Amino acid sequence: MQRLTHLHESPSQTAGPYVHIGCVPNFAGITDVYEADLGAAMVTDNTKGERITVTGTVFDGTGTPLRDAMMELWQADAQGLYPGRDGADPTFTGWGRTAGDAETGQWSMETVRPGPVPFTDGRMMAPHISIWLVARGINIGLQTRMYFPGDPMLGDDPWLTRIEHQNRVPTLIAQETTPGTFKFDIHLQGPDETIFFDV
Amino acid sequence: MSDGPLFHRNRDRHPKALTPDYKTSVVRSPQKALLSMPTTLSEEAGPVFGHDIIGAHDNDLIVNYAAAGEMAIGQRIIVHGRVLDENGRGVPNALIEVWQANAGGRYRHAKEGYIAPLDPNFGGCGRTITDDQGGYSFRTIKPGAYPWPNGVNDWRPAHIHFSVFGHSFGQRLITQMYFEGDPLIPLCPIVRTITDAEAVSQLVAPLDMNNTVPMDARAYHFDIVLRGRRSTMFENRIEGN
Numbered sequence A: 001m002q003r004l005t006h007l008h009e010s011p012s013q014t015a016g017p018y019v020h021i022g023c024v025p026n027f028a029g030i031t032d033v034y035e036a037d038l039g040a041a042m043v044t045d046n047t048k049g050e051r052i053t054v055t056g057t058v059f060d061g062t063g064t065p066l067r068d069a070m071m072e073l074w075q076a077d078a079q080g081l082y083p084g085r086d087g088a089d090p091t092f093t094g095w096g097r098t099a100g101d102a103e104t105g106q107w108s109m110e111t112v113r114p115g116p117v118p119f120t121d122g123r124m125m126a127p128h129i130s131i132w133l134v135a136r137g138i139n140i141g142l143q144t145r146m147y148f149p150g151d152p153m154l155g156d157d158p159w160l161t162r163i164e165h166q167n168r169v170p171t172l173i174a175q176e177t178t179p180g181t182f183k184f185d186i187h188l189q190g191p192d193e194t195i196f197f198d199v
Numbered sequence B: 001m002s003d004g005p006l007f008h009r010n011r012d013r014h015p016k017a018l019t020p021d022y023k024t025s026v027v028r029s030p031q032k033a034l035l036s037m038p039t040t041l042s043e044e045a046g047p048v049f050g051h052d053i054i055g056a057h058d059n060d061l062i063v064n065y066a067a068a069g070e071m072a073i074g075q076r077i078i079v080h081g082r083v084l085d086e087n088g089r090g091v092p093n094a095l096i097e098v099w100q101a102n103a104g105g106r107y108r109h110a111k112e113g114y115i116a117p118l119d120p121n122f123g124g125c126g127r128t129i130t131d132d133q134g135g136y137s138f139r140t141i142k143p144g145a146y147p148w149p150n151g152v153n154d155w156r157p158a159h160i161h162f163s164v165f166g167h168s169f170g171q172r173l174i175t176q177m178y179f180e181g182d183p184l185i186p187l188c189p190i191v192r193t194i195t196d197a198e199a200v201s202q203l204v205a206p207l208d209m210n211n212t213v214p215m216d217a218r219a220y221h222f223d224i225v226l227r228g229r230r231s232t233m234f235e236n237r238i239e240g241n
Ligand SMILES: [Fe+3]
Pocket: A016, A018, B101, B156, B159, B161
């Protein structure tokens, strides 16, 4: 019999407590190597769409905020086009990287409200921001999604409606704390454990 | 850039979330099962990084933080290899970011508590972008092993942290490179979060005497594999699909 020649993905290892040195060195106080940290800004003055602030805190199983996490956000532009694709807003990176505040653990990012993007079968998914989270004690990056409260597309979103335990879906929906500011807390464990995806 | 579903992650080769011998994982590991989903455009697309973001010394940790005319102290090494996908194709334009302790095992970080001294000429971060074959290299000093507060006598083997960005947000990977022959590797609770010995060996870089720079630096070879993308029949796909 012939053998499949596929390679195996390199195994993950924790980002550890010093991930900021490598990924956001200016934030970590190493200011002389790169001009700016990658992913620090997603928008410019010219970016089209509704400006929003996304913010949140990551909590461990004891309810303590993680103060050493790093997250990356990835989203479509206001028209629902991912950056780099034909017609996408060239002033929007779609990708942000943020570390929580060293004291409170709270992170925040300026962006625009994304447009809807297609599911595998062509139906449209409700606007969402994909989030990838790493930290000390997390052995492999956690993937989740933030959706917008009150969005009329939430009800038949082809991704959300696949979730068996619908009572957990609210863990994926941000809270609008003031107009245009969306708070998305992530709970790694406990009754409010955020849904994480194997995707 | 073409889209298509990513290979499903083989989580048997990755660490589990809950690995109690690595104590911090106990309160930071999700307790509910991950929800399996097919990849969509949200995971298959990803940000594009251009070579223009890389400064002249970004891939040379010996000088990128050092004062003019100075260099970091330590054993000079070159780390090089390729970023491949599971189909064996080189991944061009992949962003690699690395961070590491200095030759004494000390990080330049506010939360670092090890008594080993800082090297005034070593920052500990570097980055590069792969070439059109997926190849990369950087120069650094060999990091020292260091103790960490887990068990009373736990020491990390010498390692370099790698953050790798391929073409898809769903390929995002952070891992660590270890050095051939380090006796601390099998003792390390973080290495041991990976239970498949063959998978661990994928993170151990061999000494590569063919690519040393005589009288300057030894070389270590380290290939990194990212998730592959399913090929669909009757569809032409360019390299890196
Ligand atoms: Fe380390």
